[in-house]
Amino acid sequence: MKHFNVYFSPIGSLFLVEEDGNLISISYEGIEQRDTIPFFEPIFAYLDQYFDGKIIDSFSFPVLLKGTSFQKEVWEELLNIPYGSTISYGEIAKRIGNKRKKKISGQAVGQALKRNPLVILYPCHRVIGKKGELTGYRGGLKRKEYLLTLEKKAQANISSSFLF
Numbered sequence: 001m002k003h004f005n006v007y008f009s010p011i012g013s014l015f016l017v018e019e020d021g022n023l024i025s026i027s028y029e030g031i032e033q034r035d036t037i038p039f040f041e042p043i044f045a046y047l048d049q050y051f052d053g054k055i056i057d058s059f060s061f062p063v064l065l066k067g068t069s070f071q072k073e074v075w076e077e078l079l080n081i082p083y084g085s086t087i088s089y090g091e092i093a094k095r096i097g098n099k100r101k102k103k104i105s106g107q108a109v110g111q112a113l114k115r116n117p118l119v120i121l122y123p124c125h126r127v128i129g130k131k132g133e134l135t136g137y138r139g140g141l142k143r144k145e146y147l148l149t150l151e152k153k154a155q156a157n158i159s160s161s162f163l164f
Helices: 038-051 069-078 089-100 106-114 141-161
Strands: 002-009 012-019 022-027
Touching: 002 038, 012 038, 022 038, 069 089, 069 106, 089 106
Parallel strands: none
Antiparallel strands: 002 012, 012 022
16 A cells, blocks of 8 residues: 655655555655655655755665666665765766676666656756756756755855864
8 A cells, every 4th residue: 555745845845655664756746645654754854854954864764666677776876976966977877887897878877867766865866967067857957956056055064164
């Protein structure tokens, strides 16, 4: 059985889906249905911290990625992009290609990112074009820019707090 909830963020509604005790989706599209089950509480707390500019390196609630083995490999690689940093599609392709010992295209990475079921948690917004341009984001480039700016500001605030 699936449960649904909506998180109201600064970038619009985020639609969450739980199935069998695992978070399976956070997306920008969904239904306004809300099931009030305790499962969603730590996810809302995580998202509150994230949108408050707190640097969060990981999450501890259960997730289940549904996709092909290649898609999952791409999505897992997103977890290696440090908070507030960016990386190109080509660099992700190169990393995965090195693991697989075969050439992977940046375009294939982009196609996998289009199907990322857990936006923000698996930070596909941190992936940019090879010349540093903001390209392709399922939530739209304004959301991508907002998320990157949020992370850079949070990093700057942390860095400046260590200055004497």
